[in-house]
Amino acid sequence: MFKKKSLFGVVILLSLGLTAKSQVKIGFEVSFTEPQAHYAEVEMNISGINKDYVDVKMPVWAPGSYLVREFSKNVEGFKASAAGKPVKFEKVRKNIWRIYGAKANQLKINYRVYAFEVSVRTSFVDASHAFLSSTGIFMYPEGHLKSPSTVKVVPYQGWSKVSTGLEPVAGQQFTYTAKDFDILFDSPIEVGNQDVFEFMASGVKHEVAMYGGGNYDKERLKVDMAKIVEQGTAIYGENPNKHYTFIVHNYERGGGGLEHLNSTVLGASRNQYNNERGYNGFLDLVAHEYYHLWNVKRLRPVALGPFDYDNEVYTTNLWIAEGFTAYYENKLTLRAGFNDQNAFVNKLAGAVAAVENTPGAKVQSAAMASYDAWIKQYRPDENSSNNSISYYSKGEVIGLLMDLAIANATKGAKSLDDVMKAMYLQGKTQGRGYTDAEFKAMVEKVSGISFTSFWDKYVTGTEPVDYKTYFAYAGVTVKDDNEGKSTPYLGVASRKTEGRMFITAVSRNSAAWTSGLNVNDELLSINGVPIEAAIERMPELTSKKVGDVVNIKVGRDGKVVDFAVTLKANPSIRLVAKIDENATPAQKAVLKRWTGI
The missing domain is CATH 2.60.40.3650 (Immunoglobulin-like)
Structure with a gap:
């Protein structure tokens, strides 16, 4: 009797509380x-x-x-x-x-x-x-x-x-x-007088609000943006919105995007819609931000919601949230017909090279790049490329490797698509985001193999990417065009300011790094020849050989300082990918599942 009365009282109090809140x-x-x-x-x-x-x-x-x-x-x-x-x-x-x-x-x-x-x-x-x-x-x-x-x-x-x-x-x-x-x-x-047009895709009304004018073709955009929507929806099996809004800001030079639950904001260049590179770049951006509708806004790391708007919110999984989205923009545009398979594999080979050519990739892991986003990603300095890696870039490469590994392990039956859909549905059921361990467990469940070594190497570790092995799963050969070359390399970036050349970056372990050249040094001369343009392209440097010594004079803090610099070989790789026409049936099965073509 006492328990029943107590329960009744609790219900009354809760009801009063809810009424007051309402x-x-x-x-x-x-x-x-x-x-x-x-x-x-x-x-x-x-x-x-x-x-x-x-x-x-x-x-x-x-x-x-x-x-x-x-x-x-x-x-x-x-x-x-x-x-x-x-x-x-x-x-x-x-x-x-x-x-x-x-x-x-x-x-x-x-x-x-x-x-x-x-x-x-x-x-x-x-x-x-x-x-x-x-x-x-x-x-x-x-x-x-x-x-x-x-x-x-x-x-x-x-x-x-x-x-x-x-x-x-x-x-x-x-x-x-x-x-x-x-x-x-x-x-x-x-708010204003934006140019508004609409299209239907996957049963959802989409509004596009164009500010700033531009040479865009509305009818073409309606068709092509709809294709991207449909490809994203096909992966997850459903589109969770009743309506969706694209806000597009067209400037002389624009870029970037930010995802929202049922909308996005895009930055674009108003006069680039009528050339292939500019138009495809805009579609890449549309694909990236629209894919966030699922990945991040719903399929998300557990820390990303509900939000603490007063303080930083830490997660080690932005390499999935943003990096995988960068990876999937390539898959969506391929499947929508805006690229072919050769362009697709070469774009991803270029993404691998970009990571491998960043010295910071050997210093900072993808997990730590995610965690340190608050102090590094949006606050780059002259040494950022030496001590950090973008979770966008590294995450894109991890997504590529993981996708190929899953397709290979399952003989073309499964891919990363299956992991993403399963995690999305799991999140709906649980009503919360995922942990790193839960995501890894799903990868292993779908693939049927252990990914512990993979995580140790590429997620929490900084090992070089074994790209040849992974691309080979799909019958794709990758060649480094710089292999065997010995190109002299100084290792600086420079910028002309008011007619004077200043060093803006020095690469880790380069000749400039070892010799003591600094950011903000004014480049005065090389072997007595005045420096009036990018030093890396001057004959006084390009005509030399690895191991040669050049004399570089700089201005530093009001003084002239001389450096004898021993040139090193350029360590950068330049990857070119090609789909092997003589690939095995197993490789062709992986390629088909990977690309969706």
């Missing part, structure tokens, strides 16, 4: 009074939080971009009121404002956000449009990340369109709803 209402209105000065005006209304004070917080980073960006630095003019009267507030942390509302049922908060950084992950406002990257625009009440909110956008005069992945509120123009702040923070918003 009464919390959070709404935003974003407007633009001075877009030419790069400001967005934000009004935030909160009701139902009956406390002595309310802390409102702004994220310090944006999911998908692993760098603390301190978005609160752009906030100004913060003020709060209740019942039309100002209330006291104070800033208690770099990104937290404490509002003393005396248990007011309704609070109104106003602030401005300065937005003038062009990138796919930061907000930008000017007289022509507004791009709102939500983590840098909206605040949330502490303890209410799971609360729903609404956003009303008031376009500036002359602006007529809003593009976003958020759900529209019926009957209210430019008003949207998010079931929680994870959804709101994952939903960028484009």
Whole structure:
């Protein structure tokens, strides 16, 4: 009897708690009074939080971009009121404002956000449009990340369109709803007069919002982007969205992308759509970011959600999250018909060479590159290539090797596609992300072989890639065009600044490294000949042999310093891949399963 009464009381208390939480209402209105000065005006209304004070917080980073960006630095003019009267507030942390509302049922908060950084992950406002990257625009009440909110956008005069992945509120123009702040923070918003077109693919309506103009062909893009969508959906067997939005920013020179749950933001060059290289580069970007719809946004490392927006979130698995996505953009564009098999294998051979030619690949593992993303990937310096490797680049190569190993072990019956689909479905069932051990276990389950040695070599280790063995599984021969050559090599990168040549990088263990040449040294002469262009291409260097000594004069800290440099051989590899026409039936089976062609 006592237990039953206690249980009844608990149910009553829980019901009251849920009712109280459901009464919390959070709404935003974003407007633009001075877009030419790069400001967005934000009004935030909160009701139902009956406390002595309310802390409102702004994220310090944006999911998908692993760098603390301190978005609160752009906030100004913060003020709060209740019942039309100002209330006291104070800033208690770099990104937290404490509002003393005396248990007011309704609070109104106003602030401005300065937005003038062009990138796919930061907000930008000017007289022509507004791009709102939500983590840098909206605040949330502490303890209410799971609360729903609404956003009303008031376009500036002359602006007529809003593009976003958020759900529209019926009957209210430019008003949207998010079931929680994870959804709101994952939903960028484009406001202006963007060129909007739509296409259907895999049963999902896709909207493309083009800002900045360009020489793109909408009808061609509708067809080709749909092909990419369908190839991605074919791998996973389902497309989890009801609608999807591409926000494309076209600049004179643009690039990059950032994934979101049912949208993406892409940077592109407006006049590159009508040449093959530029157009295929854009499709590569579309494929990469769209593949993230599954890999990262749903199939994700366990650390990547729910998010802590105050602090760094660490994982050793970005080589899967981003590296595999870089790998799969190649598979999607191949299967969509934008490349052939020869182009596919050579592009991947080039990816292997890029990793092997990076000195940092011998220093930092893929797992550690993932973990150190917060301090290395987005904060490169002159020595980065010597002490680190991109988890994008190394992860792409690991994906290639793993794919070929699985196809070979299963005699062409399985591939990495099967691992990715199984992990996606497992994540749906478990309702959480995966651990490194769980991902490895699935690879071993699908392939039927141990991957412990593979992990030790390529994931947590820094061993050179045995690319010839892996490519051979699919009947692909790979040749190093630099093999047997002995090309003299100094090992510096340089840049001309105001007519003077300065060293910008020195490669580990190169002749320059050993001799003591430094970044920021001004290159004055080589063997008495003034240096007015890239030293690596000067006859005074290219005419020499490995082992020859050259005299290089540099300016350093206002002094002239002479160096006798003994030239070493260029260690770089240049890989060329070819599909063997005389491949065995077993190799052909691997090739077919690997490429999907």
